[in-house]
Amino acid sequence: MCDTLRVRWTVTPKAAPQPWISCSGCGGMRAFQSSDKIRLNANGRKLDAWLIYKCLTCDKTWNRPLFERKNVRDIDPAILEALQSNDPEWIRAESFNLDALRRKSQRIDEFPEFDILREVLRETAGWTRLEIELVAPLPARIRLDRLLASELKLSRTRLRTLRENGLLRTNPDRADILRRGISTGIDVMIDLAAIADRELSWGPLATGSPR
Known part of the structure; x- marks a missing residue:
């Protein structure tokens, strides 16, 4: 018009959502925050990927699985590149994946x-x-x-x-x-x-x- x-x-x-996870360092449920870093582990053609979180109280880490034992050829090339380069935009988007967080935590703080x-x-x-x-x-x-x-x-x-x-x-x-x-x-x-x-x-x- x-x-x-x-x-x-x-x-x-x-701020990204913060899941509450049982912390082995604190001995109870604590809020964890994404570290914006990916951990990868390769076993032949199989790949494991985790998004690393840290306890806001004691800095103990928690690895949130992205996938486990996945054949490299089954991974979208753009995602594989983002994982290998620790692409900050891809990681930030994944830290807002509420469905994935709900599968691992009964409480999630959003801001x-x-x-x-x-x-x-x-x-x-x-x-x-x-x-x-x-x-x-x-x-x-x-x-x-x-x-x-x-x-x-x-x-x-x-x-x-x-x-x-x-x-x-x-x-x-x-x-x-x-x-x-x-x-x-x-x-x-x-x-x-x-x-x-x-x-x-x-x-x-x-x-x-x-x-």
């Missing part, structure tokens, strides 16, 4: 703090409508209403009022979407035609540009 300011928000958690990168995709003079395209490359433990409230300096009550009045819409359009966690593919559309100073008040918050 020609009257739209469209931005992309890429939301990335600051709501995040970084956000704002990009302007389209801006027209005199825009009256704000569109926000969300990208979450890693699982982010933050609800949509809390994200919008914190970044647009609004109360969650104001957000609900905007939605009830048809001024805030989402795609997908779910009744409970504001209370759900964010994910890639969510679009938020806000009609700001009635806000006279929208370019000065809403624009900088949406784009990250200085006032």
